[in-house]
Amino acid sequence: MIKIIDPVTSVELVCLIIAIFFLSKDKQSFWTITLAYLAFVCCTEYFGQYIGAKYKNNLWVYNVFVFFEAGFISYGLYNCFKKYINPKPIFLISSIIIYTTYFAVFIKNGVFAFNSITVSVMSVIFVLYCLYYYYLLLRDEHLLDITYHSEFWWLTAVLFFYFGSTTSNLFFGLFKSIKIGPYPLTYAIYILLNWILYGLWAYSFICRAKQRKLQS
């Protein structure tokens, strides 16, 4: 049975609504793609639920999603970095590492086993990128007001999500059996991380709208 509102989908939906409200008029390709990605996230959640209800194993849906997630987050980070350095070489290398792992695990374990190794690899890479971005930000002569800096908060959300999920990714198989209330432990952590990720993204959209208003 599909749940329209559950702890994860609700925050994703709220974030999508905020994105539609604040980003739909944005001309910059990154924010337009963000809006499309959020719509894709919501569709994936509901489709995943539908497949889960019908065929029991819906992991292949999330495996496909990981492919797009890695692409979108890499693109977002690339967008943040290009103000400071030429990020093409490092992002080309990281993309090769992530997608090679993805397809290698995919070939080895098949489509019905969750691709947690790729998620772990990309988590480590994204965390390192976020820390590198902070380093560039601190080294830069132009001092930003980070309180309302949309890209900073978008990237910070990514850092929270992927850094916070490190433990669950590493012990993914082990924690499925441990439950907190009605949810498995990994799912409870996943809910918390999603709230942080989409909450901070929603804030970054508001900052972006404010920034756009000031520029116009």
Add this chain to the structure above:
Amino acid sequence: MQSQTTQIAILVGISTLIFLLMPVFLIFYIKISIKYRKNHILEKTAIKQKFESEMLQTRVEVQDQTMQSIATELHDNVGQLLSLTTLTLNSVNLNDGEKARNKIDNSLALVNKSIKELRELAKLLHGEQLVENGIGHAIDQEINWLNKAGSYKLKVNNQLIDLQITSPNKDLIILRLLQEIINNIIKHAQATYIQIDSHLADHILHLRVAENGIGFNPEEPKSKKSGMGLNSIYKRIEMINGKLILNSTPGEGTSISIEVPYP
């Protein structure tokens, strides 16, 4: 088994929390760091603005001092000479050829003296640009005017005349400091003898002005805040990272030594 599972769950929960706290600390660190750097930049800008404003003030004061000297000179010297010339020429009796010739010669001498004085004045007008020729020349010019007044016995040892290096901002401030010190001597010291020494050693410019005036208690002007001249001297000297040593005893005169890193 159940307790082991609970322990693992607690461990995972705590480690996740720790992993989440790290970005929080990072955000705070970035925010504080940016705030600190912003404040530092603001402080630097304020110091720079203050320095520029002091420089402007110094330039205006040097100009004022020059104008005052010119006004005094015109009134006391050139004006008197020309008045005397007018009087002499008015009293010329053309019927008495010999006397008339003498008076006209006297008038000519007075006019020539006026021209010479005016030339000296013109030099003073260039005095503002004098610092461009070096601090040694500027000090020399200042001493010349003091000497012209004839009220003081002067002993001068200015070794900065042939100085090849310059520092326009510091030169202007040093010249102004010297003017301020001389002004204080003229106004308050009741001195009859002034000694001025200047030289450069180990990238430090030394300027010493000593006089045999009435002297004062060096602590008094600071505590009473009445010594505007001295306060201004202290402020300017700090601005160019210099040092001022003031020695004074009531009845025994005063000496002021200035040491400024140069150039």
